[in-house]
Amino acid sequence: MAKLHSSTGTELISGAAIEGFDTSDREVTGLLLADGRRLPADVVGVGIGAAPNIEWLEGSGVNLCDGLPGDSMGRTNVPGIVAVGDCAAWFEGGLCRHRRVEQWTGALERAALAVQAKLKLATRRTPTSLPSTVRAGPPWQYLA
Structure with missing residues (x-):
């Protein structure tokens, strides 16, 4: 993904902490990074990860x-x-x-x-494909 974005002139900044958002009329106009840099932005996507809710078990x-x-x-x-x-x-x-x-x-x-x-219809199988977001070539072999 980094190579694809770099080839179109997009700057990829990894490992930067976001200190805050610049806003105007309830819209995000930029980001303030923890190192003091301000970056203009038309769109901001935030991936926060997921933690399974299993405490009840x-x-x-x-x-x-x-x-x-x-x-x-x-x-x-x-x-x-x-x-x-x-x-x-x-x-x-x-x-x-x-x-x-x-x-x-x-x-x-x-x-x-x-x-x-x-239903005890099968003894042992694995999913036949990977999630589409991580689908890859020969290293990922799954049995049908």
Whole structure:
């Protein structure tokens, strides 16, 4: 993404803290960075990240980490309980770790696999594709 934006003349500033916003008539006109620089802006997009809301499950017996860890079908450590959605951290065989997928493709494919797991229609499968925001070439191999 950085290369694409640089090729069109966009300056990419990484690791800068935003101190505040310049506004006029309830519209953002610029940014004030913590290092004192002021940058004009027509549009400002803010990505703040996401934290899974799993506190309500503390003490339930379900393992918790950065979400609800499950196997490649969403099965948790508690028999009969599967995890699906933004809080589910399924095991990704190609990455050899658990990972949350906060994207609509994950919600579609993983829900279908979790239902199969609950109905005992399948023993072990992984999602057939990556979220469209991180789709990549040969290093990302998933089994159908």
